[in-house]
Amino acid sequence: MNGVLIGRVRGIEIRVSWSVAIIGWLIAWSLASEVLPQMAEGRSDRAYWIAGIVATVGFFAALVAHELGHSLVAQSQGVGVKSITLWMLGGVARLERPAADPSAAMRIAVAGPAVSIVCGLVGLALAIPGGGLSGAVLMWFGSINLLLAGFNLLPAFPLDGGRVYQAWLWRGGLSQDDATAKAARLGGGVGQAMVWVGIVEIFFSGLLAGVWLMAIGWFVREASAAEAQGVRRESMLRSFTALDVMTPDPESVPGSRSIEWFVDDLVSSGRHAAYPVVDGTGRVIGLVEIKSVRSSPRATWSTTSVQAVMTPLEDVPVVAPNATVDQLARAMEERSATRALVMDGDVVVGIVSPSDVVRLTIAVQLAQGTEPV
Ligand SMILES: [Zn+2]
Incomplete structure (x- = not known):
């Protein structure tokens, strides 16, 4: 859903997905062949098609204006906006983070429908004296924008109305997470x-x-379901530290040993799939995993050192024992790693593997009484 970049407004990328071409053609076709001939009779096919295409382009421009309404208000509230994308089911403005307080969230949510209502009223006002085919186009443009505003104000998170409801609950005293979860439940329904x-x-x-x-x-x-799940996951991740999830005191591997020894003695005994690597002085210099060995041909195993195939420390996600699990997850994501080292100063106190994270997730979900997913 990244779409083609068509321009920038105040640093915000405006993108259009290819699916818009299909939906745009459908709208122009139904306008030219059905809607406009009914509203203004007796014109040529060519005139209906030109009017239909103009109305369709205007409709998409109004969708962008709606998203710009959200985005510019977001910027004014200190929330950065990455991009606006038009796709098959409308527009999406990607904000860099949620609003910091309920009033800002409310303003951002309301701004889009407000722009649509203005477009709608302007369209209808201009249509009344106009008449004819251009009057029909304006009439359609005005009505579709009012319809769009009404539809977007349905209390269905993540539609704007659902966001207004979320901000309202949040302002009423619920925590942001609880407000989002509640709005998402209604949205799902x-x-x-x-x-x-x-x-x-x-x-x-x-x-x-x-x-x-x-x-x-x-x-x-x-x-809605994805949003609700995201909130549950994030609040869970904030309440645990690396110390809670890690496997403590992992055994270290000397970097000078051969990978043949590593595979035969350690991995084959089936204890762990990853180990911190230390140099001659006991200082940690990296992390070696079974998959690190795969790139070396078997014949070279006895002459290749663990140090030669390990992931060097600067490429391994490292966190302090008191780092929260969402900080840990971010560190792992930044390096596209599936394992992390937990270090207290220079000393490795634990290692985090994918199974540690899965175990924590399931434990918390069972504790919360929700189904593991
Ligand atoms: Zn909107």
């Missing part, structure tokens, strides 16, 4: 309801409208 209404709509008012609503409902439901 509304998303599911949209799916059902979409199914009914297929039978009563046509395949396209029904399938579109189903798709949006499904997207809302999944996005």
